[in-house]
């Protein structure tokens with residue numbers, strides 16, 4: 051029992067510290083150091099209040115409990131022998147190691163889009179997803195601000211990865227390290243992709259901070275995570291997306 055608990059505590063520390071590093075980095079840059087100078091660039095002009103930050107960090111701290119429990123299930127439980135995660139680098143060819151990344155992005159994006167649409171079902175929304183949507187003007191701290199029910203659905207993707215796909219432990223680690231940074235970027239309230247990215251042949255398929263910000267503002271469209279593929283084919287792109295992206299990237303300091 052003690053070994054499970056030790057692993058749970060270690061997992062909690064790793065996941066929570068990763069969240070703190072990613073969120074505080076964005077918060078320091080965009081809200082503290084350049085907060086005043088860059089206000090004109092902010093997607094929604096207002097800044098959240100201290101009580102919003104406190105709510106977002108508190109829910110995120112609890113979400114990490116759920117994430118750490120799932121880590122125990124995958125790495126230290128009777129189910130662990132069935133996991134496909136491998137540690138010997140030579141067990142699979144190098145091309146497979148590289149190919150795993152696009153596969154993980156596509157799988158996670160598809161899983162997230164449909165799971166997210168389910169969370170918006172009127173019978174489920176207020177029990178599971180309202181907590182995340184209390185941040186109508188999200189900050190970097192909102193990255194893990196979920197109700198525990200949502201946290202279970204959010205983290206279930208790691209079960210799919212671990213049991214359905216042979217993955218090197220480092221690929222698993224790199225992917226989720228990237229995921230927290232991208233997640234924080236999506237909630238940071240600023241757009242860091244360049245002007246016209248939303249119209250670029252590649253950029254139009256990539257989910258941006260403006261895109262996810264519109265989801266937090268309007269609730270009923272722009273559900274995607276990494277890509278806009280599902281939103282485009284399902285007709286759930288925010289109708290204001292192009293206009294908002296152009297507005298945010300076209301603002302000039304003196305006019306603000």
Ligand SMILES: [Zn+2]
Pocket residue numbers: 182188237262266
């Ligand atoms: Zn969000």
Ligand SMILES: [Zn+2]
Pocket residue numbers: 166170179183265269
């Ligand atoms: Zn939502």
